[in-house]
Each structure stands twice: as C-alpha cells, then as structure tokens.
C-alpha cells in the first residue's frame with residue numbers, strides 16, 4: 134500500500150464502489166484523499182468532509198489533468214453505467230466513458246504518476262458465445278478473446294483495458310486492471326433505472342410488503358445465472374490487485390453461481406415472505422449465464438472473494454429497507 138500521507142485519487146467517489154473505497158481508505162488512516170465525481174455533492178452515496186471532494190466532469194481533458202495533479206495513486210471508478218436496464222438502453226453513453234479513462238491515463242503520464250493506476254473493468258468484456266447457457270462454464274481471463282463483448286459498455290471496458298496496457302508498456306504508467314463481476318451491498322443504487330438485480334430484487338420485495346401486493350416482477354424467466362460479489366470483497370480485492378505484480382486484467386468476482394430465481398428465494402427468506410412471480414420476458418436480460426473462474430486470483434494472491442451471498446444480501450436488504458422506510462418511498466419503488 135502507498136504511504137499513509139500519499140495523495141490518493143478516487144474517481145467515481147460519489148458512486149457505490151468509490152464511496153466505499155474512500156470510507157475504507159479513511160479507516161486505514163489515509164489522510165490525503167481526493168474524491169471526484171460529476172454528481173453534485175448532495176447526491177454522493179457516501180461523503181466525508183475530511184476529504185478533498187471535487188465535482189468535475191472527467192470526460193473533460195482539463196478536469197482529468199486537475200484531478201490527477203499531485204496524486205500518488207489513482208483508482209478510476211468513474212463510468213456512466215448501471216445494471217442491464219441501463220446498459221442495454223444507453224450504449225453510446227456507456228461508450229463515452231472511454232473519455233474518462235483515456236484522459237486520466239494521459240494525465241497520469243503527464244504528471245508522472247509515481248504510484249499505481251487502477252482501472253475498474255467488467256465481466257461484460259467476455260465473449261458472449263461463452264455465456265449462452267445457465268450452467269455456464271466459469272469465465273477465465275483468456276475468454277475475453279476473440280472479442281465479442283457486451284454491446285456498448287463491454288466494448289468500452291475492453292478498449293480501456295487495452296489503453297491501460299499500452300500506457301504501461303509504452304509510457305511506463307503502472308496500470309492494474311480488475312474485471313469486476315456484479316458487485317452489490319449497502320450504499321448502492323436500488324431504484325431509478327441503474328440498479329442491478331440484487332438491489333432491484335430487494336427493493337421489489339420490500340415494495341410488495343409496503344404496498345401489501347404479494348407480487349414480484351422478474352426480468353426474463355428467472356433461470357438465467359450470475360455470481361454476485363459483496364462490496365467488502367471487492368474493496369479488499371482491489372487493494373490486493375493494485376499492489377500486486379499482476380499486469381494483465383484479472384477476474385474479481387464471486388464464484389457462487391445462482392439463478393435469479395434462487396436470488397429471489399434468498400431475499401424472500403430474509404424477508405420471511407413468499408410472493409407470486411410474474412416473469413417479464415421482454416425486459417433486458419443480458420447473457421444467459423455468467424460466473425467467475427477464480428483459478429488465477431487464487432494462484433496469484435492466495436485469496437478470492439468469500440462472503441456468502443446470503444450473508445451479503447442480509448446486510449443489503451436491511452440497508453435498502455431502512456432507506457425506503459426513512460424516505461417513505463412507496464412512489465419511487467413502484468418502478469419495475
């Protein structure tokens with residue numbers, strides 16, 4: 134890890150993972166954190182007044198140069214993204230995030246960044262043909278090629294991974310890249326259109342209880358499979374990968390594969406309810422099955438994400454429950 138007084142830049146700090154990263158860095162004693170996001174400060178999911186918080190549009194070249202100035206280490210978590218409902222309908226916006234990573238890399242080169250540059254890639258880089266069945270073979274790092282990434286978002290991530298590689302090889306920026314598999318936990322998006330399945334299912338189950346309508350809408354037939362990584366595993370893995378010698382993009386994800394129906398079972402059991410299920414086959418579905426092969430991360434770091442889905446979902450559900458009840462959000466939660 135960098136020295137405790139090193140300036141650490143976290144981009145996307147107003148978002149889910151960036152907010153947790155800043156909180157963790159503070160708890161570890163880092164005293165010189167610069168946190169950047171495009172959102173007004175009042176919309177940041179977590180915020181500390183002890184931090185150099187800046188509202189900047191990192192699509193802009195000049196904003197990236199300002200943000201990186203004086204930094205020792207960069208964690209780039211800024212991207213215009215969301216769950217399937219967002220990325221399927223906003224491909225151009227997703228691809229425009231290429232500007233963020235490109236300008237940040239240029240700034241790192243210009244300012245001769247002394248520490249590491251971390252880039253948050255995604256399991257969406259993997260070849261679609263390897264994700265066509267529910268009992269999918271877990272994805273190994275080499276399965277990203279030949280390339281057939283998720284349209285829009287996945288291609289941006291794959292291109293940006295390569296940009297990191299070339300800035301490392303040609304310009305000496307010490308880049309590290311993790312491919313996150315669906316991350317969930319408290320302080321994330323649970324409504325509004327960008328939410329992913331774990332938070333969406335929690336919201337819908339809570340909504341059913343608040344409205345007294347024992348019905349849940351599930352996108353697709355519910356048999357599609359995923360693995361979900363709890364946020365604390367994501368943060369721990371990010372630190373380890375950033376500080377490691379691993380120069381190529383590596384999986385950072387849970388290997389606990391579940392169907393969406395099983396995810397709903399878990400949330401129903403946490404909530405002690407049973408709901409009627411209505412399947413919306415026209416909703417965004419993404420790949421049929423996706424799991425993380427953790428052979429490489431186990432070999433390299435002697436570690437892999439280990440928080441059980443049930444345990445992480447308990448915490449996530451409780452947080453969303455509190456948020457929805459605090460805000461009395463019956464109207465917001467009627468989203469499907």
Ligand code: NAD
Pocket residue numbers: 144145146147148149150151169170171172189190191192209210211212213214215233253254255256312313314315316317322329
């Ligand atoms: P998030 O949407 O909660 O956070 C991203 C933040 O980036 C947002 O707060 C957003 O306002 C900010 N941002 C967007 N455009 C910006 C700009 N032009 N300038 C400055 N800030 C900007 O998402 P997250 O879940 O915290 O994801 C963080 C990173 O991890 C992203 O790069 C994402 O693609 C990647 N990732 C996340 C997951 C996941 O399941 N959460 C999976 C794979 C990859």
Ligand code: GDD
Pocket residue numbers: 214215216217218220255256257286313314315316328329330331333334350351352353357359393416417418419420469
């Ligand atoms: N979002 C959402 N909301 N998904 C639902 C819902 C719902 O109410 N009901 C069922 N699903 C299904 C989706 O149709 C999809 O098949 C599956 O749950 C998972 O959806 P998401 O969590 O939205 O996304 P994803 O796993 O396909 O992709 C996510 O993870 C990638 C990394 O693994 C996205 O967030 C990507 O941006 C991310 O890179």
